[in-house]
Amino acid sequence: MDPHSYSNPGEVRVRHISLDVDVRFEARVLEGSATLSFDAPQDDTLVLDTRGLVIHAAEGASADGAWHPANFELGAEDGILGAPLWVHLAAGDRRVRIAYTTSPGATALQWLAPAQTAGKQHPFLYTQSQAIHARSWMPAQDTPAVRVTYDARIRTPLPLVAVMSAEMRHGAGEHHFHMPQPVPTYLIALAVGDLAFAPLGARSGVYAERLMLARAAHEFADTEAMIAAVERLYGPYRWGRYDLLVLPPSFPFGGMENPRLTFVTPTMIAGDRSLVSLVAHELAHSWSGNLVTNATWEDFWLNEGFTVYLERRILEEVYGADRARMEACLGRRELERELGRLPPPDTVLHLDLKGRDPDDGCTLVPYEKGFLLLKRLEAIHGRTRFDAFLRSYFEAFVFQSVTTNEFVSYLSKHLASDGICWEEWLTAPGLPADAPGAPSEGLSQVEEQAAAWLDGRLPLAEIPASSWTVHEWLHFLRSMPQPLPPGRMQELDGAFFLTRAGNAEVLHQWLLMAVRSGYQPALAALEPFLISVGRRKFVRPLYEELVRTPEGRDLAAAIYARAREGYHPIAQATVDAILKVPATGC
Ligand code: BES
Ligand code: ZN
Secondary structure, rough: OOOOOHHHHOOOEEEEEEEEEEEEEEOOOEEEEEEEOOOOOOOEEEEEEEOOEEEEEEEEEOOOOOEEOOEEEEOOOOOOOOOEEEEOOOOOOEEEEEEEEEOOOOOOOEEEEEHHHHOOOOOEEOOOOOOOOHOOOOOEOOOOOOOEEEEEEEOOOOEEEEEEEOOEEEEEEEEEEEEEEEHHHHHOOOEOOOOOEEEEOOOEEEEEEHHHHHHHHOOOHHHHHHHHHHHOOOOOOOOOOOOEEEEEOOOOOOEOOOOOOEEHHHHHHHOOOOOOHHHHHHHOOOOOOOEEEEEHHHHHHHHHHHHHHHHHHHHHHOOOOOHHHHHHHHHHHHHHHHHOOOOOHHHOOOOOOOOOOOHOOOOHHHHHHHHHHHHOOOOOOOHHHHHHHHHHHHHHOOOEEHHHHHHHHHHHHOOOOOOOHHHHHHHHHOOOOOOOOOHHHHHHHHHHHHHHHOOOOOHHHHHHHHHHHHHHHHHHOOOOOOOOOOOEEEHHHHHHHHHHOOOHHHHHHOOOOOOOOOHHHHHOOOOHHHOOOOOOHHHHHHHHHOOOOHHHHHHHHHHHHHHHHOHHHHHHHHHHHOOOOOOOOO
């Protein structure tokens, strides 16, 4: 059923995972055991997903019985799926214990040297399990269709602290975790570093390296208001605490919705809370994604499209409708650009990922096209009815996984089946004719100002840029023709110092434009940016833009030679693919 897992949950279903692991920074491995508990099996073989794991031993036991050795075989490694691990069960077995070591190249793990952290004194480790990387740090039924509770005992060198997406109890060099709510394995997460904690509210707080802590706490001050907003709209927060962990800049994503402990990039800490839609997004996953989960990665839009819709409802509640409209408008424009670049099969909502890496499905399509589908449903049924429907959907499928077809039939039964051409929305490429627009008055004005400056009707000094937030800036820059002649780049830079922009989103957009127009003063800022930041959303477009010209390709190769070792394996895989010299055949 899930094309990205070897596991056999139909015959044996794992219910609980118990990890007992040493974090060995010198060898860059995790070493220990995973004990998996399961229901009475219908079959005598438990099939697990692994990737690059060295399996030392397997044992079986009945519910309270003694351990006995179990036979096991590890299959061949597939480039995408990893290797199946077959564990042969004895009659009555309800648990297996597997002793293992991860490989130093484990795709979920990034091991950072002290120099790559803010404090520069201690190493750092973190995991990124979504989509199918959990199998590179524990043997598991690594499919979002299976949920487990878990506990863990993690031993770390002093004075490092381990944190996980679970209830935590810290001791000196040994940290204990317990996750009472069942979660799919892609939501199991661990980070180890010289971390400190600051509370935000009664049930929320932030972990970060000490140097980052005060800035982070300031940036996240609206977190409690956001939690309260989603609860009003879509029902209670079911996970106890909501904490955030600020990672080093190599973190390959903007955010990751690990339950109870969202992981975030430090590049969203802008000083002015302008990028906190990311917190709204990861928090929203506590309903769409973590409570109700896509059953396979082909149904990924159920996680992300719903989450973008919830994210913008939170923004509207906390910051007002204009802010939400601006973000939707920017999203719609970026989606149109993406639809123009992607091969048509990659622009459908319900993806076919058989034989492909699920990370390939991570484009803007599930996010923004999914959002537009929900906006369309909201327009058809009205907000009141649609909100009531969403509440009932989260309630009906709480702690379960859902396929696209199950969602559509639930909606047809509980709301209405008419008004939407499902075939077109789910399986046709591009945007359906009834996709709602995303107008924003504020951004239309910015667009007019950009046009007026371009045809010489408006001097830069008369543009009200001092009152702009990141949204206006991004829209202004994206309204420029590409490439913009270097002279005009120079004018913008002279007036607004964009090469020194402190906001990572604005700087990234500016650097993209600099690559396109060959604007040298900003190109000097490219290397430090690409070496310090490993966030895939920033890194990928810059390398893609660079390789379009021979000089750009040389520059990209030179920068990547220095930057690669600082990237997470997931980002390395992305950039490796971009820089691979295509076979010419002669
Ligand atoms: N769950 C995703 C990140 C993800 C997706 C990791 C697919 C691995 C595979 C997370 O919620 C997310 O969507 N992050 C976005 C930020 C968001 C504000 C759009 C990101 O990282 O850019
Ligand atoms: Zn998301």
